[in-house]
Amino acid sequence: MFDKRSKWQQKAMHAMAGRYGLTDTLNKHLLVAGVVLMLVNIVFASRVLSLLSTILIAYAAFRFLSKNRYKRVRENQIYYAWHMKRQRFWQFQQKRWRERKSYKYFSCSNCHQKLRVPRHKGRIKITCPKCRTQITKKT
Ligand SMILES: [Zn+2]
Structure with a gap:
């Protein structure tokens, strides 16, 4: 059958074969934190912020391109559990304040x-x- 996908799409798919390629919770948060730090850095122009945002974004990119799917899933599970625990804590504090x-x-x-x-x-x-x-x- 004729493949309708463009040459670039096929090349991209080939390059991504066997890679993690998922935007899981950890990756989304790494990217958001990285971009927020980058924006804050426009105001403060600090080397530390710039380095930190670069590290966060680079780590997200590394995870996205990683071939060790098992390790990336595990990382995300650990992060997600920690994130939910924090979330529940703040939800409880809000409820307590409202009541x-x-x-x-x-x-x-x-x-x-x-x-x-x-x-x-x-x-x-x-x-x-x-x-x-x-x-x-x-x-
Ligand atoms: Zn008791």
């Missing part, structure tokens, strides 16, 4: 489970739903 007038948060003295209780109820006994430990707190 600051109606709820108070405590953590269980036994299992560190986060406990949300309504405010302005005086001294109350709180039972941890996870381990049943009771703590007395002022709301």
